[in-house]
Every structure is written in C-alpha cells, then in structure tokens.
Amino acid sequence: MDIKNQHIRNFLRIIAAIILLVYLYDIATDKIRDGKIYLDMNDGYVIFGCIAILLAIEAVRAFVKKKLGKDGKSHE
Structure with missing residues (x-):
C-alpha cells in the first residue's frame, strides 16, 4: 500500500471519528440535562x-489487500 493512501485513509478515519464523538457528546449531554x-x-x-x-474505507482496503495477495505482490 502506498504511504500517501495510508495518510488519506487515516485522515478520513480521524475526521469521521471526531464527528461521531461530537454527536455522541451532544446526545449524552442532552440526555443528562433534559432526560x-x-x-x-x-x-x-x-x-x-x-x-x-468508515465502513467503505475498510471494505476498499480489504478488497485491495485481497487482490494484491492473490497476485503475490503484497507490499505492506
């Protein structure tokens, strides 16, 4: 896998995770404050x-890894 692709995947994962955590925090504070x-x-x-x-990133990664593994060109 290319290093640049790895950085892009990690960036997208981090952004999606941060957004989910913000929504989780907002939901939890509303539940605690208002019930x-x-x-x-x-x-x-x-x-x-x-x-x-998040699911698409992992699915594409697994697909590419599987295809490269069959050809014997896996470069992790």
Missing part, C-alpha cells in the same frame, strides 16, 4: 454518513 434526546433527520444523515465512510 430526552432530540435528533432530526440531518443528525441521522451525518451519523449514517460517518459510519458509511
């Missing part, structure tokens, strides 16, 4: 999008 959680469709789209990005 209720207020989420709208946009919150759901952002959370779903972050999870989809």
